[in-house]
Amino acid sequence: xxxxxxxxxxxxxxxxxxxxxxxxxxxxxxxxxxxxxxxxxxxxxxxxxxxxxxxxxxxxxxxxxxxxxxxxxxxxxxxxxxxxxxxxxxxxxxxxxxxxxxxxxxxxxxxxxxxxxxxxxxxxxxxxxxxxxxxxxxxxxxxxx
Amino acid sequence: xxxxxxxxxxxxxxxxxxxxxxxxxxxxxxxxxxxxxxxxxxxxxxxxxxxxxxxxxxxxxxxxxxxxxxxxxxxxxxxxxxxxxxxxxxxxxxxxxxxxxxxxxxxxxxxxxxxxxxxxxxxxxxxxxxxxxxxxxxxxxxxxx
DNA sequence: GAGGAAGTTTACGTAAACGTAAAGCATAAA
DNA sequence: TTTATGCTTTACGTTTACGTAAACTTCCTC
Numbered sequence: 475x476x477x478x479x480x481x482x483x484x485x486x487x488x489x490x491x492x493x494x495x496x497x498x499x500x501x502x503x504x505x506x507x508x509x510x511x512x513x514x515x516x517x518x519x520x521x522x523x524x525x526x527x528x529x530x531x532x533x534x535x536x537x538x539x540x541x542x543x544x545x546x547x548x549x550x551x552x553x554x555x556x557x558x559x560x561x562x563x564x565x566x567x568x569x570x571x572x573x574x575x576x577x578x579x580x581x582x583x584x585x586x587x588x589x590x591x592x593x594x595x596x597x598x599x600x601x602x603x604x605x606x607x608x609x610x611x612x613x614x615x616x617x618x619x
Numbered sequence: 620x621x622x623x624x625x626x627x628x629x630x631x632x633x634x635x636x637x638x639x640x641x642x643x644x645x646x647x648x649x650x651x652x653x654x655x656x657x658x659x660x661x662x663x664x665x666x667x668x669x670x671x672x673x674x675x676x677x678x679x680x681x682x683x684x685x686x687x688x689x690x691x692x693x694x695x696x697x698x699x700x701x702x703x704x705x706x707x708x709x710x711x712x713x714x715x716x717x718x719x720x721x722x723x724x725x726x727x728x729x730x731x732x733x734x735x736x737x738x739x740x741x742x743x744x745x746x747x748x749x750x751x752x753x754x755x756x757x758x759x760x761x762x763x764x
Numbered sequence: 765g766a767g768g769a770a771g772t773t774t775a776c777g778t779a780a781a782c783g784t785a786a787a788g789c790a791t792a793a794a
Numbered sequence: 795t796t797t798a799t800g801c802t803t804t805a806c807g808t809t810t811a812c813g814t815a816a817a818c819t820t821c822c823t824c
Contacts, residue, residue, distance in 0.1 A: 532723050
């Protein structure tokens with residue numbers, strides 16, 4: 475069974491980040507470990523938040539943005555009407571940004587595929603001079619993937 | 620017809636970046652404008668590269684990573700065999716990273732949808748006290764989207 | 765009880781990606 | 795001719811997200 479509390483190096487090891495980073499995230503109000511004496515004790519929810527922080531980073535989010543998302547999530551159950559409307563607006567904004575990212579990724583993927591094909595073509599040219607392989611054969615190789 | 624050369628402020632205006640940024644990108648070897656006297660003259664390919672730089676930023680790429688992608692693309696036609704193999708490796712790496720990003724985005728989208736629903740629920744609660752709307756009605760609203 | 769490993773705070777350092785003056789040329793309009 | 799506009803270089807400042815070192819406790823082991 476997975477434990478319900480974690481040391482700082484437990485988390486650092488599991489997610490391959492430095493303890494320095496984890497302490498920094500706490501300082502920035504993204505994690506809220508309790509203390510036993512001096513040493514930090516991280517909860518299950520803390521662990522989840524850390525995972526989300528790292529996912530945010532992979533998506534190019536600043537820590538401030540990620541914190542804002544956390545707050546959105548938390549306030550989504552407690553706000554006043556005025557608050558909630560603003561919340562909805564922000565959620566829509568984030569969703570739009572994600573759509574944009576999906577487009578960006580799709581285009582980049584196409585370009586990488588194109589570069590990959592170029593690369594295969596070039597390798598082909600070089601190889602053909604030595605092995606006498608035909609275009610035909612490389613088309614097979616290419617489509618095999 | 621679209622022009623084939625651009626001033627620095629043309630591009631700054633079109634893509635909503637500062638001239639400072641554009642000069643910085645040149646300094647970092649991401650753009651290569653020619654000069655007429657002192658002033659920079661940007662070509663069509665320069666304009667395309669700028670667009671790609673900004674797309675990279677939206678995806679959380681550093682300028683160094685974007686430059687690496689440019690180089691990948693350029694070298695994809697000129698390299699030696701050893702070069703080309705390394706190139707293929709890097710292309711695969713980028714493609715894997717993009718797959719990861721797609722996963723990350725999908726999960727974030729689910730969470731935003733969830734937050735959105737929470738938010739609608741909360742607004743419902745507040746509204747019901749005043750208007751007497753039923754759960755039933757809000758389900759309709761929610762599904763209408 | 766002398767390390768050694770893992771935790772802590774404090775604080776200065778750093779790389780990336782610009783922001784923000786300061787000061788100077790060029791050219792077109794008033 | 796002056797003034798405004800737009801471009802330039804040089805250079806120091808700023809924010810984010812940590813790295814890195816120093817100096818200190820705590821606990822375990824030998």
